[in-house]
Amino acid sequence: MALGYVALVLHAHLPFVRHPESDYVLEEEWLYEAITETYVPLLQVFEGLKRDGIDFKMTMSMTPPLVSMLRDPLLQERYDEHLAKLEELTEKEIEHNEHNGHIRYLAEYYATEFQKIRQTWESYDRDLVTAFKQFLDSNNLEIITCGATHGYMPLMKMYPQAVWAQIKVACEHYEENFGRPPKGIWLPECAYYEGVERMLADAGLRYFLTDGHGLLYGRPRPRFGSYAPIFTETGVAVFGRDHESSQQVWSSMVGYPGDPVYREFYKDLGWEAEYEYIKPYIMPNGQRKNIGIKYHKITARDGGLSEKALYDPYWAREKAAEHAGNFMYNREEQVEHLAAMMQRPPIVVSPYDAELFGHWWYEGPWFIDYLFRKSWYDQNRFEMTHLADYLRRHPTQQVCRPSQSSWGYKGFHEYWLNETNTWIYPHLHKAAERMIELSRREPADELEWRALNQAARELLLAQSSDWAFIMRTGTMVPYAVRRTRSHLLRLNKLYEDIKSEKIDSGWLEKVEKIDNIFPNINYRVYRPL
Known part of the structure; x- marks a missing residue:
């Protein structure tokens, strides 16, 4: 029997960027990049896990702006065009690098990846919300909501109606798109202020997340710190972020994403290629931009872009498997230690921005895939869970009042x-x-x-x-x-x-x-x- 739980939580959000009044707006590409590098790769991971009989459990927010954009016909059509240009460019790169063996190998790799992305995209008739919903329906993925437009609630608390609108509109939008009310909410920026839980309860929400110090500074201080949820006086549960597991993934300096073998984000073909050659694939005004085709690895954390060596996805995938094993081992040790101290099963909550996995850290989806597979087959000290399942199993928790907090710089509100x-x-x-x-x-x-x-x-x-x-x-x-x-x-x-x-x-x-x-x-x- 497992000694405790690990809950991986991804926050999938982008601001509402949609410009039908213009033929091209660079910021719309935030969505297209996220579809290509994060959302479709995650779906491919989930499909593979289900296919192989792994009953994975994960929590994921999908914010109303993101859901709205993913279901918008105009943006779907424009993404089709965006992906087609990537496919065209990779074919051109294969021919262009006929005598450059490693670059050609990478171009062929990208061509295959983009083909797989198109197959997944078209297999769901371009509706990724329905694609994610199937895993909600199978209870593998717990999809939660967020503020209607990711409004920073502590800075609008003097107008409770404005906070209520952010919560209520989000819940109604979730039900329209997923066919059921949401159980949980990711407070935008994990920003909590005392009293918002009453509105969450009135909206029918069961739980939310905050940063670890939101629980550690609670009144009274929770007996189990951030390794067990607490209940507010309204009955709404609060889960706190675990900093140890977060830093291992978040930090590009001491965490996994900064490994020299991984793909370098800041060295992109859009800036590297000869201008006339790449001109059809950059901005209409001729300004260069990131294309999404990157041929180099990090190489050294402190090296300049000119010093980057060529990337190899084979060795990067091997490193992702190694890091997933390391993450699993650290959670085993952490859970075993906590269980002995607490005399009850702890839960380690590890929340991250979804776009970290794939967009910023290209190998992130591979890491998630290996983590679920290794946790399923190679250990028995913890069980991967999502937050709704945990509350069903453990309906009794300490009651206290969380502290005002966020997961931003210095843990409060000054970044906003x-x-x-x-x-x-x-x-x-x-x-x-x-x-x-x-x-x-x-x-x-x-x-x-x-x-x-x-x-x-x-x-x-x-x-x-x-x-x-x-x-x-x-x-x-x-x-x-x-x-x-x-x-x-x-x-x-x-x-x-x-x-x-x-x-x-x-x-x-x-x-x-x-x-x-x-x-x-x-x-x-x-x-x-």
Whole structure:
């Protein structure tokens, strides 16, 4: 009998980026890259595990913006075109490197991989949400929700209606897409503030995740630290992140992804190839970009890009298997030690961004595959579980109040509230006030009903924590600023048009087509609680 549990949790999220008004927007490729490098490879891993009789268990959030984009016909069509260009380029690379043996070998490898991706993509009729849902239905994958647009809840807590809208709209959207209400939620950025659990309970949610210190600083301090969930006074359970297992995977300096054998992320054919040759595959304005075809390995953690040696997926896969075995061994030792100390089965919760596996760490899906296989066959000290199964088996836990926390820099809120992004919050707060005011209205006709619902969409989209995060990281800042401003400006115009009873129907129709997330939203979700 197993001494304890290990729960792998992946957070699959991308901000809502969809631009039907433009033929090309670079940021749409965030989704296309994630499909190619993370979501389809994960599905292929799950399919292989099921095929081979391995009853794997994993928890995975799929946020409403991601689900909406994955099911959007326009983005599906554009991904088809994106993948076709990759396929075309790899065939061109095979011919171009006829006398360059290793590069040709890698080009042929990529051609085979892209072919497999297309086969998986088309086998599900381009609907990856249905693809993941089959593993939810078989109880291998526990899919949980998130905030409606990944809004940073502690920074909107002065407007409870805004927090409630993030939670309620997300739960309704989940049920529309998965045919059942969600059991759990990934709080955006694992950011918790005291009192949000009451809204989670009212929405029917059973559990959420926080960083380890969210439990360790709880009142009273949990007896088993972060190695057992706690129940809040509302009955909603809280799981805390385990830092030991997290660092082994997260850290590119001391963790697995920085191994010299693994693929180098920052050396890409889009920047390396001769300009005229690669021009048809980069941005329409001629600016270079990452293509996704990379021929080099990390080689040395402190080496420059010019010093990178050629990559070999065979040896990288061998290293992924080695690292999976090491991760398993460390969890065995950890669980055995904790079980002896606790006198009860511990649970080690290991949450990560899903895009780490495949996009940032190319070999990540192989690592997951080997981890489940090795854990299934090669050890008996822990059992892989997902969070819903664990709560079914262990319905009694200590009651305490978690501490305000996040999994961001320094563990609290400053990454989303600092000198780079503080300017957005007075505008977001004013917008929330206006939406709460609008929620009290009864629409005079269908046009006003549509305008009120669109105002709710615009506020939700403006509240995405991704924009503040990008402003802080310093990458793609103009886009994040533009998105924040555009949603706020649209909401303000809708507010003024509704109040003056002069709604611009043509403009409204245009905005509805651009920001078409949550087609069944009801603006009354913002009414005072």
